[in-house]
Amino acid sequence: MSDSQTDVMDPARARALQATLGLPTTIEDGDPLPPFFHQVYFWAPEPPARLGRDGHPKTGIGLIPDMGLPRRMWAGGRLEFHGPLRAGVMAERRSVVESTKRKEGRTGPLAFVTLRHEFRQEGVTRVTEWQDLVYREDPDPTTPAPMPPQAPTGEDAAETWIFGTTRLFRYSALTFNGHRIHYDMDYSTGVEGYAGLVTHGPLLAQLLMLLAERQLGALSTFAFRATAPLMHDEEAQVCWREDGTLWVRGPDGRQCVTAQAT
Template identity: 70%
Template sequence: MTELRATDIIDPARARALQAALGLDADIGAGDALPPFFHQLYFWTPEPPDRLGRDGHPRVGGGLIPDLGLPRRMWAGGRLRFDRPLRAGIAAERRSVLEDARRKTGRTGPLGLVSLRHEIWQDGARCLTEWQDLIYREDPDPNAPRPVPPVARRDEVETRPMNFAPTLLFRYSALTFNGHRIHYDLDYARDVEGYAGLVVHGPLLAQMLMLMASQGLGPLAEFAFRATAPLVHTETAALCRNGSDLWVRGPDGRQCLQAEARPA
């Protein structure tokens, strides 16, 4: 099994920039523990323009992810296990492997299913393990019926409304070095991939739910999430929690993302 390794200094300035973008107090300093999921800001894998796909992501087939012949990439979900805090100002290493990659036929046509595993190590100890699930699809058929998204729960005990303006989407894309054009190129998102607007990053929604969970439950041992319907920049979302269950509800009541947290 091929393993790719990348090292980075966990720059506290980058963490403070995300705090500011999310409207939080920008107070992370060297030696401080990062909030959960902030490791997304590090271990960039920049590629020159001639190695990018049409969507702005690094072209598949040259790294861990094989070319499955399907052009549209989506972040389907993920799972995280937290072993110890990742601390700002200290070098860290990410170790990545491809766990699975296959094609299958779903209700909407052919699918490519890709699973990656990342481990983040710092000072000789593993801080966290992240499993990422990606889906690749064909271009949308404008004549095909739209899939019906699941209906979100209404039994939350905590809810927070949140808007995802284009500026926030741009800043999150920049901080995570995510070139996917669906998050900042409205013409591409609408005309090529068939979305109603700029798409809110699945990891950004998961980030907000992780912060909500850690504030309500304390430090996290595990967190799992799955995207179920896209949310676009013109919509106000409801971030919801009932105990260890969390979800994002769109303005029409659809479930955009569901998650489960396990406190430490």
């Protein structure tokens, strides 16, 4: 199954993301967009009747098949940058389901969906992105949560972040992401079993990409994987090492995201 959408890369929306990230609001028509800023475009709004309990569009009615499991997570992805997307220029996103599979994990059944997106402007592919989603059962409160991996130390550069509820809300709004784990405390803790509101994996990946771009210049590739959730009120270290390895470290030393940039 495939899907195609078009959108004008409105510079006002890009500036709103810059403001949300605490950056100067500089983007104007014709400027190259920073890597991953395409996340705030290509909205696919659905009426309430077509939403699942988690606030996402129901699976099985659009591009993503119904895998029979209620909890969705963005597990990671990779990107190839062929050239910059530019603000104020019409763009097309072509999407396809590249693979689906089910397997048995340590905590029960898992389903994996990989989407491939191609972002084109003026007839040329500028970015190719693979998005890895995982679906799982609701948590069993009697089963201990798996221990997250420990993050590396010895980084060559790091930034300290605490995200808070307002930044999570603004990022959800800019990306038109209705997933309730990012703004509905009762749902996040009572239904999906988290310790608070969950900081978006793509938001963490965005910060890693911007850090990598400051170190390397224009990026050629970027791959990331989410390994543990980070709550809205936790302090995080966004880390870079000179070999192109990046990661997000939580306050207890756990690794939340790992990434590689070239």
